[in-house]
Amino acid sequence: MNEQTKESVEKVHPIGMYLKVWFLLFLLSTFSYLVDFYQVQGMLRWSFILIFMFLKAGLILAIFMHVVWERMALKLLLFLPPLAILVFIALMSIESDYVFFNRLLSFFST
């Protein structure tokens, strides 16, 4: 079993696969640049930015860093701890809203 996994991770993939991913990353980067170039605003802008960002990050992790060919134990090691980051983002955005609100109250109310 160990030998099999080694093979799947170190398996030599065709160069064409990397070129395809490379091309996709180029395309996605161009799209995210165009979001700014054409000044797309509001919710549409943020959704586009996030979609292109996650697609790029996913491609780099999955193919370039070979995560899809790794064992489940390693995937869990990589993806479970960062969930704490999501919690932290949620907490800090609530906190920042609160700080913003209080600054408005104390700086601008008479």
Add this chain to the structure above:
Amino acid sequence: MTRWQSVVADWGGEKQTFDMSWGKLMMWIFLLGDTFIFSIFLIGYMSARMSTTEAWPNASEVFALTIAGQHIPLVLIAIMTFILITSSGTMAMAVNYAYQKNKKVAVYLMLVTAVLGASFVGMQAFEWSKLIIEEGIRPWGNPMGAPQFGAAFFMITGFHGLHVTAGVILLLIIAHKVHRGDYDKKGYQIVEITGLYWHFVDLVWVFIFAFFYLW
């Protein structure tokens, strides 16, 4: 065996849990730690930007360049992004050729990656000097709006730039050692480990590009 059963077998078996060399595992654990560092920088930036009562400077304008009379927003950042992605592509191919035991091409592709990385750092130095000298942006203030802009910008891109610089040095050292034949007997997994680091630096840039420059 399903993937979940494999997790139980890996953790419950009387054996090493992660089926890989310690060098590769340690690189993954280092990168996991680095993920947290960059996340904390970006969360700090988010908190500053959400809580400030002053207008946040418009990154699209701050990073615009005038080339041949044309005013192009974010153009240098876009070029830097394409260069970093290209360097990731050449690195992925270097790993591939290393596993094919094609030492010569692997070393050559690692050198190309290092050159692309160095040019990224060069462009960043250009960007920094333009911002400091021409636009008057400082870590404690700037003429366009919220003073936290400078602190977040220099901290986040500076830390990322240090990572790219370290990666270029690492690539040159490893390319030299592979070329010299240090890994001829051991196998060329070191190229994959170096590649993991390099792809991670590209990965972090994807997030910085989205959150700092585009948002």
